[in-house]
Amino acid sequence: MAVLHVTKDEFETEVLQAKKPVLVDFFADWCGPCQMVAPLVEQLAAETESVGVVKVNIDEEPELAQQYKVTSIPTFMLFKNGEAVKTEIGALPKAELQKLIAE
Amino acid sequence: MYDLIIVGAGTAGLTAAIYGQRAGKHVLLLEEGIYGGQIINSPEIENYPGISKVSGYQFAMNLYEQAASFGAKLETGKVIGLQLLDGKKQVKTQEAVYECGAVILATGAKKRRLGLDREDALIGRGISYCAACDGAFYKGKTVAVVGGGNTALEDADYLSNACDRVYLLHRREAFRGDDSLLQRVKKRENVTILTSTVVEGLLGGEQLEQLQIKNTVTGERKTLELNGLFVAIGQQPENEAFRDLLALDKEGYVIASEDCKTNVPWIFAAGDCRTKPLRQLTTAAADGAVAALAACEYLNA
Structure with missing residues (x-):
């Protein structure tokens, strides 16, 4: 299953108003570490029911990146009830991604 | 039990894995983060012989897949020490202890920190x-x-x-x-x-x-x-966990010459983590080959 790419307009419904927690992967196509971690994010999305996983392309959605003060990619942000509750910066191995969404 | 454990899955470590597996050894790579090493941050590589242009990401993926195709195993774990215990050579991570016949350290180097308060907390936040x-x-x-x-x-x-x-x-x-x-x-x-x-x-x-x-x-x-x-104040190695066993220079690099041999017969050092004049992709790959074959020679002796 491909991970949903969300735009600024979709962010409200897909992330902020989502019923379950959502992990957002802020990335860009030119970013090597983002590409390295992309398959792991896909795997995580396919294996996880309790948490949604979406991606935000920071070149296409600079306002979202700015709003959430993303200044390095990949940045992973876990949203719960409309708020960013956890942030991890950098390409994480899968176990770390799992830890980020666990609770 | 593995014949050879390689600490670090960057260019040196992955190359060593290819040579180790091809020499018939059972190889485990231990990597604390994501495999690929520093090169994954390079948008374009133009100085690797035989490849006129490739992204760091593509290079790392190819190298990893090549190592995996020869049977090398990769596990996530931060190595916190090496030891010889009752004649057993052990590699300790935060979660587990592995036994092996020889070790190649390919821990690389990371960007040098200023060493100021809150520096780590502000990475990616300015x-x-x-x-x-x-x-x-x-x-x-x-x-x-x-x-x-x-x-x-x-x-x-x-x-x-x-x-x-x-x-x-x-x-x-x-x-x-x-x-x-x-x-x-x-x-x-x-x-x-x-x-x-x-x-x-x-x-x-x-x-x-x-x-x-x-x-x-x-x-x-x-x-x-x-x-x-x-x-942008240079690089620093990450070998402090091995200081009690291995000779390091004053900057923390593992003292090893072009043969990749350290002061401990069963431990080898490859790539940016060892003392060397030129830290490049090609020299990391070269070290991977040299260290793997030196380790095989040790295992076969």
Whole structure:
């Protein structure tokens, strides 16, 4: 299953108003570490029911990146009830991604 | 039990895995983060023999898949020590203990930190060690670059294209980097060069907002308002966990010559983590081959 790419307009419904927690992967196509971690994010999305996983392309959605003060990619942000509750910066191995969404 | 455990899955480690597996050894790679090493941050590699152009990401993926195709195993784990216990050679991670016949350290090097309070907490929140990776986020903003070598000069030059203002801070009076590069930076109207200047403090809340700097000649202190700080003061190895066993030089690199042999017969060192004059992709790959075959020779003896 491909991970949903969300735009600024979709962010409200897909992330902020989502019923379950959502992990957002802020990335860009030119970013090597983002590409390295992309398959792991896909795997995580396919294996996880309790948490949604979406991606935000920071070149296409600079306002979202700015709003959430993303200044390095990949940045992973876990949203719960409309708020960013956890942030991890950098390409994480899968176990770390799992830890980020666990609770 | 593995014949050979390789610590670090960058270019040196993955190359060693290919050579180890092809020599008939059972190889495990232990990597604390994501495999690929430093090269994954390079947008384009143009100096690897036989490949005219490839992205760092593609290079790393190819190398990993090549190692995996020969049967090398990869596990995630931060190695916290090596030991010889009752004749058993052991590699300890935070979660497990592995036994093996020989070890290749390919722990690489990371960007040197300033060593200031809150530095780690502000990474990605105003502090960056890679202008090419993160520079785009500071378009129209004020940033500072710390360092006196070519990387610092290149970063200042690169950032001056997108940023409103760039401060270049260097602790000495003279720059170590190329003069031609320095002249180019000096011509940039939005670059302010402050020499004999050290960073003493990082101020801000969740994001970096100010730097506390000091002029080492006059003793004058002041604060700089800024959005981003790019640290370009070289690299440092990560071998402290092996200090009780291995001879390290004063900077922390494993003392090993071109044969990749260390002072411990069953431990080898490959790539950026060892003492060497040139740290490049090709020399990392070369070390991987040399260390793997030296380790095989040791295992076969």
